[in-house]
Amino acid sequence: MDTVNNVKSSRRRFSTTVAGLTGLLFLAGCATNAPQDTWQAKGPNAQKISDLQWIVFPIAGVVGVLVLALAGYIMFKYRDKGQPIPTQGHGKPTAEIILTIVPALILTVVGVFTFRAIFELAKTEDTEMIINVTGQQWWWEYDYPVQTELGINTPIISSGQLVMPVGTKVLLRETSRDVIHSYWIPALNGKKDAVPGRIHLLRLEADKPGIFAGQCTEFCGLSHANMRMEAVALSKEDFAKWVANQQKAYTSPADGTLAKEGETVFLNQCVRCHQVNGLKKADGTPALAAPDENVYSGAAPNLSHLMSRNTFAGAMFDLLRKNCRSDVWDATSEEFGAKYLAGVSESCLNQTDLRAWLRNAPAMKPMYADPTKLTKTGGKYRGMPNLGLTEDDIDKLVAYLLTLK
Amino acid sequence: MFTPSSKYFVGLTGIALVSAILYMFLINPSDLGAIALFGVAASSALVAGFTLFTRDGDAFTDEEAVAAATYAPGASIWPIVFALGAALVLTGLATVPVVFILGIGVLFGAGLEWTIQNWSQRASADTAFNSFVRERAIGALEYPGLAAVGLGVIAYLFSRVFLSLSKDAGTIFFIVVAAVIFAIGFLIAFKPAMRGKATVLIAVAGAVALLVIGGIAALSGERHELAVASEEDHYSAEHRECEVEKSEHYDHHANNQVSLRSAVTATIFVEDGKLRAQAIGIKKDIDTITIPRSLGTTVIFRNLDETEHRLVVNLGSHTVAETGVKEKVGTCTQLTGKKQEQALTLTIPKPATPEEPYFFEVPGIEGEIKLVVP
Numbered sequence: 001m002d003t004v005n006n007v008k009s010s011r012r013r014f015s016t017t018v019a020g021l022t023g024l025l026f027l028a029g030c031a032t033n034a035p036q037d038t039w040q041a042k043g044p045n046a047q048k049i050s051d052l053q054w055i056v057f058p059i060a061g062v063v064g065v066l067v068l069a070l071a072g073y074i075m076f077k078y079r080d081k082g083q084p085i086p087t088q089g090h091g092k093p094t095a096e097i098i099l100t101i102v103p104a105l106i107l108t109v110v111g112v113f114t115f116r117a118i119f120e121l122a123k124t125e126d127t128e129m130i131i132n133v134t135g136q137q138w139w140w141e142y143d144y145p146v147q148t149e150l151g152i153n154t155p156i157i158s159s160g161q162l163v164m165p166v167g168t169k170v171l172l173r174e175t176s177r178d179v180i181h182s183y184w185i186p187a188l189n190g191k192k193d194a195v196p197g198r199i200h201l202l203r204l205e206a207d208k209p210g211i212f213a214g215q216c217t218e219f220c221g222l223s224h225a226n227m228r229m230e231a232v233a234l235s236k237e238d239f240a241k242w243v244a245n246q247q248k249a250y251t252s253p254a255d256g257t258l259a260k261e262g263e264t265v266f267l268n269q270c271v272r273c274h275q276v277n278g279l280k281k282a283d284g285t286p287a288l289a290a291p292d293e294n295v296y297s298g299a300a301p302n303l304s305h306l307m308s309r310n311t312f313a314g315a316m317f318d319l320l321r322k323n324c325r326s327d328v329w330d331a332t333s334e335e336f337g338a339k340y341l342a343g344v345s346e347s348c349l350n351q352t353d354l355r356a357w358l359r360n361a362p363a364m365k366p367m368y369a370d371p372t373k374l375t376k377t378g379g380k381y382r383g384m385p386n387l388g389l390t391e392d393d394i395d396k397l398v399a400y401l402l403t404l405k
Numbered sequence: 406m407f408t409p410s411s412k413y414f415v416g417l418t419g420i421a422l423v424s425a426i427l428y429m430f431l432i433n434p435s436d437l438g439a440i441a442l443f444g445v446a447a448s449s450a451l452v453a454g455f456t457l458f459t460r461d462g463d464a465f466t467d468e469e470a471v472a473a474a475t476y477a478p479g480a481s482i483w484p485i486v487f488a489l490g491a492a493l494v495l496t497g498l499a500t501v502p503v504v505f506i507l508g509i510g511v512l513f514g515a516g517l518e519w520t521i522q523n524w525s526q527r528a529s530a531d532t533a534f535n536s537f538v539r540e541r542a543i544g545a546l547e548y549p550g551l552a553a554v555g556l557g558v559i560a561y562l563f564s565r566v567f568l569s570l571s572k573d574a575g576t577i578f579f580i581v582v583a584a585v586i587f588a589i590g591f592l593i594a595f596k597p598a599m600r601g602k603a604t605v606l607i608a609v610a611g612a613v614a615l616l617v618i619g620g621i622a623a624l625s626g627e628r629h630e631l632a633v634a635s636e637e638d639h640y641s642a643e644h645r646e647c648e649v650e651k652s653e654h655y656d657h658h659a660n661n662q663v664s665l666r667s668a669v670t671a672t673i674f675v676e677d678g679k680l681r682a683q684a685i686g687i688k689k690d691i692d693t694i695t696i697p698r699s700l701g702t703t704v705i706f707r708n709l710d711e712t713e714h715r716l717v718v719n720l721g722s723h724t725v726a727e728t729g730v731k732e733k734v735g736t737c738t739q740l741t742g743k744k745q746e747q748a749l750t751l752t753i754p755k756p757a758t759p760e761e762p763y764f765f766e767v768p769g770i771e772g773e774i775k776l777v778v779p
Binding site: 124127130132134141143145146147154155156157173175177196197199201275286288290291292297298299302 | 754
């Protein structure tokens with residue numbers, strides 16, 4: 001009797017433990033700080049997906065739980081206890097018909113809502129703004145074609161952070177320079193692949209100002225997990241200020257400053273791949289970057305107005321120190337625009353990561369940078385190589401990059 | 406009279422002699438190839454003589470002689486085919502690689518068949534059983550192989566015919582041949598009495614006709630304009646002629662249909678003597694097209710005017726290192742007819758400079774569309 005009680009007691013303890021752990025696991029999914037949570041829509045397109053999820057998820061959940069529970073019950077009730085094998089029948093047509101019709105009806109209901117959402121999300125006739133998005137190992141390039149009604153009189157090029165006005169139907173025209181990537185900002189819409197040789201359309205629209213995180217969702221090589229992006233939504237007034245800033249002419253640092261020396265280092269080293277619009281060589285001719293000669297996919301991030309962005313290296317690292325970053329990310333909708341447009345100042349610059357990147361980029365982000373293994377890419381790099389810069393060069397470069405506002 | 410080995414060498418001698426004579430007439434009488442082939446013929450003849458004289462050098466025991474007499478192999482074409490392969494290999498070494506490769510194929514096939522045949526004939530005393538094991542060993546390879554070769558020959562001969570005929574004659578030829586094949590197939594299907602020998606007769610006649618016509622077409626070569634275009638490389642990028650006038654070669658058979666499987670970044674129109682552009686997602690006409698750097702991007706040109714036009718894209722200029730002369734850089738579509746379209750795919754590695762901007766234009770039409778590469 002004691003043995004039986006002990007067995008029952010240990011079974012009970014085991015069941016309680018399993019139930020407890022399962023509950024904890026379930027609750028862990030309810031994190032509050034989850035910037036890529038698909039259940040926290042911040043725009044109408046993401047809201048449509050979320051609304052659909054709220055319909056499908058409970059239906060699927062209920063069906064799933066029922067099926068699992070029933071299967072478990074049957075496995076337990078009719079487990080082998082040494083009883084003879086029951087007589088074999090030929091099925092029950094009524095049950096089979098019911099079990100076909102009921103799931104079909106459920107799927108039809110789910111299908112109606114799903115198709116409606118798909119067609120609504122595919123609408124592009126009422127687009128108000130275009131941004132060309134190009135994926136490349138392992139960063140995203142954004143170029144804003146001329147759209148005079150938005151104040152964009154000359155094309156703007158940027159990377160890492162996509163800036164857009166709030167309440168505007170923005171159409172992304174996505175493509176890729178090398179392999180297939182996928183653009184996904186969960187708070188604003190679903191995923192859309194960026195395929196070489198094709199242009200795929202994705203609509204984004206944000207309800208309120210803020211920063212929305214995303215990442216590449218199609219495996220694209222060594223640093224796929226590090227290929228991130230952020231969408232920055234600004235009020236229409238703030239967006240106009242951002243546009244005006246991006247179209248400002250380049251200003252060379254004053255002579256005799258550390259930044260001026262950094263400009264020289266930039267011209268000698270970085271211009272091989274990185275373009276800064278308006279930068280001129282010593283002879284006065286435009287300094288045109290030649291990433292097609294050095295980078296396998298043919299381009300490198302344009303660093304014009306770098307310090308107007310918050311991130312670098314494919315949005316993998318922050319340009320802002322932790323406290324400054326929180327200041328921007330956690331700002332209210334009303335304060336966000338001003339804080340974002342303030343850009344990166346010297347006091348807020350994340351010197352640690354930026355210097356480490358300039359010192360040895362491949363050590364920070366895997367990028368097939370081993371020069372002895374470049375035969376497959378014709379000697380060209382897939383990401384930024386180790387340039388062997390001295391600490392002196394790095395000091396100068398940091399000073400120069402800070403002037404790119 | 407002829408022993409097995411001697412048959413092989415006699416065959417080789419004959420093939421080499423024929424090849425040598427053909428080579429002298431078709432290629433060059435005094436070339437090294439002819440000498441080599443005559444050499445092969447002479448050496449094969451010598452060896453054939455030796456093998457005949459020594460009866461292949463075989464010394465049979467009584468039992469082996471009886472066994473050889475009992476199990477004497479039947480007639481086989483494979484030695485002669487093998488010899489043909491060897492001759493093709495030698496001919497190919499002296500002429501063109503395709504003949505050499507064909508010879509290797511024939512050698513391999515004939516060698517395999519000959520080996521299997523020899524093996525199966527010694528398997529037992531029962532010829533029916535021997536045929537069975539031979540079929541099992543190689544049947545699965547023979548039929549598909551023959552089919553592939555046969556289809557390849559048919560396709561090749563047809564292609565020679567079409568390349569030598571003019572466009573209209575080729576169309577008529579194709580229609581007539583297809584109709585004849587269809588009619589014969591119909592008759593065979595619905596007239597059972599026609600099956601059997603009649604089918605074989607028709608098939609053989611058809612094959613012979615195809616061989617003869619195809620051979621003649623192959624020997625006569627491609628029709629004149631194709632041969633000239635190929636020789637002078639008229640369709641390459643180096644020979645683009647981007648003026649307003651029609652070019653004799655570049656605009657010949659202008660491809661006025663566009664496959665829109667590749668996504669298009671913008672469409673440029675000529676309509677009522679004016680130039681305009683549209684991009685996906687932008688409702689109004691645009692005067693600037695933006696193309697990402699180093700990214701192959703397609704632009705469609707659609708001509709809605711009465712006269713033919715072409716789209717030209719100017720990509721600045723570059724200085725030729727050797728001469729120091731500045732040359733224009735750009736490309737263009739072929740001349741495009743009314744209500745027709747063409748595509749241009751551009752991969753531009755560098756942005757324009759203010760001194761040399763990039764732009765699209767249509768010669769003869771006022772205006773331009775700016776092209777920006779950020």
